[in-house]
Amino acid sequence: MFRKLPGDEARNLVSTTPDTAVVFRPAVVRTPALVTIVIWLSRLVAGLVRLVWRHPIAVTSPAVPGVIWTLYGWPLALVLVGLVLLAGLSWASLNRASFLRIIGWRLLAFWRRVWIYRRHWQPVMIVSGLGRHLRGRDYLPRLVRVECDGWADRVTVRMLNGQAVKDWTDRAEHLAHGFGSRACRVSVARAGRLVLTFPRCDPLAVPLPAVPIPDVASVGPVEIGACEDGRPLRLKVHGTHVLIAGATGAGKGSYLWGTIRGLLPAMHAGLVEVWALDPKRMELSFGRALFGDRYAADPADCAELLEAAVAVMQERADRFGGLQRSHTPTTADPFVLVLVDEVAFLTAYQSDKGLKLRITAALATLTTQGRAVGVGVMAALQDPRKEVMNIRNLFPDKIALRLDESEQVDMVLGDGARDRGALADHISPVPALGAGVGYVRLETSPDPVRVRAAYVSDDDIRAMVAEYAQLVDAAPVTGCTTAPDSIPVMGSRARSAPVLGVASATREGVRANG
Template sequence: MGKIKEGRKASGGVPVVRLLASLLRYPGVMGPLLLAGFGVWWCRSYGWAWAVSTGLVLGTMLGVWRLRRPESFRRLVGWRVKAWWRRWFVYAPRWWWWMGRFGLSIKTEVREWIVRPRIIKVRSNASTDSLLLDLPDGITPGDVTECLERLQHATRARRATTRQATPGRVWLDLYKRDPLVKTIPAVAIPENLRVEDLDGLVIGYAEDGTPWRLRVQGTHILVAGGTGSGKSAIIWSTLRALAPYIRAGLVQVHAIDPKGGMELEFGRDLFYRYEADDYEAMVQLLEADADELDERARYLRGRARKFTVSTQTPLVLIIVDELMQLTTLLPGPDGRRQMGRVETALGRLLSKGRGPGYAVMATVVEPTKDIVTWRDIFPDRIALRLGSSSQVDMVLGEGQRDLGAEADNIALSLPGVGFVKVENSPVPIRVRAAYVTDDEIKTMSGNYRPAHNLRPVDTTPDLVDMDELDHSDETGEAA
């Protein structure tokens, strides 16, 4: 009898051990369940009035928080609850079977246990679930990447990508809905001038709902996309974010519109230099910028190791809207020689401009090497809607199409939507630039024109002498 009682005691303790093991292994589920069970026991023992009053107080506090501070409520409460629910009740129940069916399993040599990638963290927001996976020895992030299409369909995701976390771990991003379908209105012009913001101007939003920050200082930007893909949205959103810096003299914009000013004419008062009609003048502007870059480099030599924006040394942003016009389509008997001069000037600007504070933003329809000879020197690249999958890798780099940058599949109804490849980031990001209306451009151009354009000017192209404007600025009349 004694042995039988001992056996019963031992067997009765097994559920407790299993409960504790589950609590330690799955605290996200067992913890709330135990807390709920404790609450029920407390209410049955001491009455429901205490529970009802506590629930009303907590509900009122959360309701006021949600109404007064909706963004912080979503970030600190709503998305955390959503992540908890999706981890334990959406993904966890089927994860083991998915990993087995997709071939992401390893059998240990000693005890022949089956081990598979497991979820150790989930982060959620309005459109995306990000799963942090712990990979067993023998399974690499590349193995998970190869299963992306199957994971996408199994999880009912619109798109799926992976990104490296730490050795042995990888993030699986599941995009559930598309927040970029609707047109994004123009981002508000910043009121405060902060030089560090030039490393990340807000010009739109990314697919995960976060602001899209475009760096203009210390880089060059290549924007590639077919006709109507929204290249102008990126230009005007960038200029809108730069408007207060332009007015303060901290940024100078030199603009070239080889298409006869059809795009950039609306904002010509924002530009320190501007050419839209004379091809020879466009070539000379690029050559002059390259020469001035060399002069500034000599001036800064021995004075500073890192460029700092100031009114004496402003950031110079050179915008070329449709580079193909200057590199392959210059007309006339001197066209070939002028195109060679363009290539030389661009090579000088792209190879040496980052240090002395010169940046180039160029747009192009056809991103081949014949048209964009210096394509690989652009650190930051944006691929809008393109005509083929091969063009995606031309713009963003080899293998970017396989990592999810499906710029060749962007719908015609989504201008401004594209994929961004930034320096030192292996994974492309899907983004959409804000749309700036013609009236907003004209208002911005009139309110934020640089100092040398403060006096009234005739905006008729054949009456404006841009050389005179530049000369007046050099002689100090605009000071």
């Protein structure tokens, strides 16, 4: 789309260097006034039709009272407006959701389109370099549509021919500030069209209380928090592997404990086994009674536990081979979720090379072959560099919590994730504001989603242990019906250790002291 500037471009064209004898003058054809008027009128009519077509409610709202005022006088128009307002208020108070869906958000979208986006479109596009001002004409991307919901504006844009998505992702910050938002996320709607998401408020600014333990046993996506748009955050764990990266204190524990919490009924039903590797001894040890024998902290035990998981995986692969290509959790073949807190302790900072190789090989085997047979890995780490975690690309789903450097965002979420709005390096280090906040990038979607995990406190974990430790321990053990000897049990040491690892210390206390 381009817009002609009013004024006298033609005069600029005739200017030449002062001492030139030859002066070029463009041929100017005088347009009759009538033709100009007809063109402007037809444009006006087309614009009005378009306005009514695109914004029927916003146009009808002032038009109908206006017509009634003209035909029957102002008292009737006033009564009508009063009745409509009353009906609207009653509707909003009785069923706010439907009122907002059908009327509220549309009116807001109309208002914001006119007042925010249309008004600032030209200067923001030109200054950010997404539009061009060439020979007196503005070539601007087209503002197609504005939609609003509870937390954000979604602006559909038609790019200029020849523009690339990267041109826009590179200028996300210009767009955010230009339109008065704290962020701008760019996603592709279809060829040539983009959707820019501008958050208006932050529903994740306050910590969320732990999600209640589900009533039914489910291995399906586990609800562990909330997404930025207000939907629950449901993390898929069966049929995938999840990598969680975040600086110290970023809230990785919430994701691990939130997942365990959501799986407790399924663990009790024998459909899920959580195998916990806790080399730091500070996170999962707090509820180790939930894991029974399937807990390891010492690197040698961790290697053994991982190799045990590989053995389960291979035994299942042998059995399933030629019969089934995917896994359905049963009590005989439950879903095995291997949780690893601070995996770098085992893969990078491990001084025993033999152990390091065994652990890396076992993790690589599980992450490449485990998901089809019902063995999943969820690993947390602080430093996502390749030399620390060289198998990070084997995790289909990734979560980036607060990170120290901007380059780390793409290391975790994949190339271009930060440009698409995953500003994990901008997450606040203040726990109340930023702990548990992160960006999720799923295998099935390239667009990162901003989320916050609910906070599973020490008291919540204590309650989980008190309610479920015995029940989970009593649940059937993997493969007992088919291969009782195929799973090495992780030593009696784990069983005889105190239930909550560090006497009565809290996880926070341990961290502060340590």
